[in-house]
Amino acid sequence: MAERDRETATAEQIANNGNDIEKSSSNEEVPASNNGPPPAHQEQFSVFTVNQKRAIVSLGSLAAFFSPLSSSIYFPALDTIAKALGVSISQIDLTVTTYLIMQGIAPTLIAGFSDRAGRRPAYFICFTIYIAANLGLSLQNSYAALMVLRCLQSGGSSGTVALANGLVGDMITSAERGSYIAFASLGSMLGPSLSPIIGGILSQYLNWHWLFWFLLIFSGTFFIVLLLFLPETCRKIVGDGSIPPPPLNTSLTDVIRHRRRERQGIQVDQEKLVELRKNYRFRFPSPVPTLRVIMDLETSVILLTTGLLFAVFYAVMTGATSSFQNIYEFNDIQTGLMYLPIGAGGVVSAFTTGRIVDWNFRRHAKRAGLTVVKNVRQDITNFNIERVRLEVALPLYYFSNVMVLIYGWLMERKVNLAAPIILLFFNGWALMATSQVLNALMVDLWPGNSAAATAANNLFRCELGAAASAAITPMTNAMGTGWAYTTLTLISVAASPSFLVIMKHGIKWRQNRWRKQNAAKN
Structure with missing residues (x-):
């Protein structure tokens, strides 16, 4: 931001020193007016x-990589594990x-906790559970233990998906959200793409x-890296x-960053600090x-x-193992390679969808007279953000199903x-693009509860996906792959x-809904 836009001597000092940290003491997102450009004193949404x-x-997002990684790394070895444990493929299914059932339930507990106690304590809980489950799975040799520990593994890893979108909601405004889709989606893209290959080789x-x-x-x-370098971003903790x-x-990065700000003469807003600490407390994770x-x-x-x-997507992922091994007589590694087109399509979508999403937002904002200012939240109370997002999502939704x-x-x-390789690529592209747009919409609709909104999304996806995963093999046996x-x-x-x-x-x-929420606060 140019110096003429700075209102305080401290901020001017930062600009003169070439520091790229932007000053803001606001805990809530600051709306830009619908009636022309914002005033010069308008504060930034995030200092990052x-x-x-x-x-x-x-x-x-890389932390969220462990959820699809743990799920997809398993697919190429389904037949191998079934034979090793002496059970049927349906039992392994x-x-x-x-796994999917727990993947839907667990984030409902950790998401609300992270929105109040902070992102870092939530990550600590998730990875502690996940690492313990992996140790147990590495040592077990029974179907019952596999079933129970896979649920525990899912419970630990799945919460990280909601937390990744919580980070986005903490720092990114609606107008810029599309530009960060590639970064926010990195983990979920790499999971389906790489993990089946790793699983096949192992x-x-x-x-x-x-x-x-x-x-x-x-x-x-990775947990060690996360503990050292991921800063706290929850707005109810650090504004x-x-x-x-x-x-x-x-x-560690929090310590370094705030010591640097102190040396530069940037004072902490004590009133805001007291206000934030007043409501800071650890509570037992709750789905409320x-x-x-929901x-x-x-x-x-x-x-x-x-x-x-x-x-539909989970049905394809679950059924692909048996389909490629039965039809094309593939081994585990070859079967794992067949998941690569889905992930490749997802990676392509991550770097293309964001531009379309941001372009459509600017197009509608211009029509509505809504000024788009970088790093300043636009007031979308009277702005049809639903139409803006769904105009992009709906065609992709139909394309994926086709x-x-x-x-x-x-x-x-x-x-x-x-x-099938070409079709899996385009399905991965359309599905992930649709998911990214709808995730952005969920954060738009619940700006103060982005992790809880993502957890709700995850609950529906995983529970319906669990039903489809359990049904696809019997459906295929009964009516054929095409009709299934x-x-x-x-x-x-x-x-x-x-x-x-x-x-x-x-x-x-x-x-x-927002009117009722504001009335309840007052």
Whole structure:
């Protein structure tokens, strides 16, 4: 920001010294006016610089990588594990189902906790549980232990997905959210892409137990990095990032950053510090904040429709192992390579969707007379953010379902391998792009509870995905691959008109909810 936009001598000193930390003492997002440019004194939403935001979001996203990693690394070895434990493939499929069930439930507990106690304590809880579960899985040799410990593993890793989006909500405004999609989605993109290959290699050349030894070593190493370098970002703890966190929330980077600010003469706002500490306390994780999100009419419609789309996706992921091994006679490594196109499509979507999302926001903002200011939150109370996001998401939603429909029938016809590979790539691209846009919308609708909103989204996705994962093998056996995937896609498409209803009426529902929330606070 130019010096003429600075209002205090301290801020001018920072500018003259070339420091890229922007001053702000606000705990809440500051709205930009709908009526022309904002005044010069308007405070920044976050003191973190662009590079710092990207680094923080990327680190949180890599932490979220362990959830899809733990799920997908398992797929190429399903048949191998079934034979080793002397159980059927349907019984092993149940371990996938229970993993997804817990993957949906666990974030509902940790998300609300992180929105109040901070992101770092929540990460500590998640990784402690996850590392312990991986140790147990590495040592066990029974189906019952596998089932129970996989649930525990899921419970530890899945909370990190909600926390990653919580980091985005802490630092990024609606107008800039699309630009950070690639960084926020990095973990979820790499998971489906890389983990099946890793799983295939480990189960083929070593032993299926090494799937969990690998996760144990990898997660333990990453946990150390996370503890040292991830700063606290929760706005109820550190405001815009200018307030030092409590000792239990402090990282090495927090210490260095605030000592540097102190040397530069930047004083901590003591009134804001006292106000934030007044409400700071650790509470036992509760699902209540997430349940409040789910009970909202507009949000529940979005969650249900998104969940059905992901149910189709999880059916493809679960059924692909048996399909490629039975039809093309692939081994574990070759089967793992077949998941690569899905992840590759997701990576491409991460670096293309954000531009479209931000462009559509600016286009509608210009029409509405809403001034877009970098690092200053726009007041979207009277702005149809639902239409802005869903105009991008809805075509992608249909495209993803069409790709799965065609994939199912081609697999039944046992066509050349190139065809399903291409379809899996485009399905991964469309599915991940849809997910990214809808995640951004959820954070827009719940700006003060972004982690809880993501947990609610995760709950619907995982529970419906668990049902689809359990059903896909019996459905395929009963009606064939083509009709099995046709049935699932028709159910998904049947729910899509609800998006059109939200585009028209969602803004009124949101305004009523925000009005009630403001009345309750007052």
